[in-house]
Amino acid sequence: MSKRGYHHGNLRQALVDATLELIAEKGPAGFTMSEAAKLAEVSAAAPYRHFTGxxxxxxxxxxxxxxxxxxxxxxxxxxxxxxxxxxxxxxxxxxxxxxxxxxxxxxxxxxxxxxxxxxxxxxxxxxxxxxxxxxxxxxxxxxxxxxxxxxxxxxxxxxxxxxxxxxxxxxxxxxxxxxxxxxxxxxxxxxxxxxxxxxxxxxxx
Incomplete structure (x- = not known):
């Protein structure tokens, strides 16, 4: 699949990497799970396979x-x-x-x-x-x-x-x-x- 998380073979780490960018840019309260998913190029539901929120x-x-x-x-x-x-x-x-x-x-x-x-x-x-x-x-x-x-x-x-x-x-x-x-x-x-x-x-x- 072309989505970044799956391409890298590690969806969990792809979400962490996306979150690092968002935190540095917007702060820890300035982004949503869906934004992290979008930046990691996965579906909005994908993060919940690994994280509760x-x-x-x-x-x-x-x-x-x-x-x-x-x-x-x-x-x-x-x-x-x-x-x-x-x-x-x-x-x-x-x-x-x-x-x-x-x-x-x-x-x-x-x-x-x-x-x-x-x-x-x-x-x-x-x-x-x-x-x-x-x-x-x-x-x-x-x-x-x-x-x-x-x-x-x-x-x-x-x-x-x-x-x-x-x-x-x-x-x-x-x-x-x-x-x-x-x-x-x-x-x-x-x-x-x-x-x-x-x-x-x-x-x-």
Missing amino acids: REDLIAEVALQGYDLFADLLDYAWNDGQPSVLRAFEAVGRAYLAFARKHPGHYIAMFESGLAPNQTAELAAAVERVNRVMQRAAEALSARLPPEKRPPAAMFSAHVAALSHGIVELYARGKPGARSPFSPDELLETGVGIYLRGLGLIDGDC
Whole structure:
């Protein structure tokens, strides 16, 4: 058959790919299942063979996004090599790179209102991302005396919040995305201020 989903041999993935385009263009609430079907070049009823509705389809997009995100962060972390600080900086850059390269996934993951524990698979994928971030935070904060170490989950949540804020304000081409500094510079200096506040780096670093 000539329809794109069947031609590719994977209707489910064809619908995910179509949804990624629609989310990036219109947002997670700006399209219908029939639009996803039309873009995938299948009938309006075809999506319901695999997904119960738009939320279920967005959940699959988010799941695939979290898997990609975890792979990228883990690669950037590289077991803390060549140094824990350099690897931590690489994780921050990877966060921004993912948001730029995979806007549809990023929006589905963080801006669709999707509960991270909506399914067991999604919860596991989210936890995998969190483990990479917390592993990096633990390795870096190990330089501090035990009584001065913030909980790794809090440490990584602070950095994730900073990264997400920079993505939203300065890295997405929105009206508020005007700054004399690049998103990468903003993240690097912001994380630097945070680490100095913890006493993990000195003023010359």
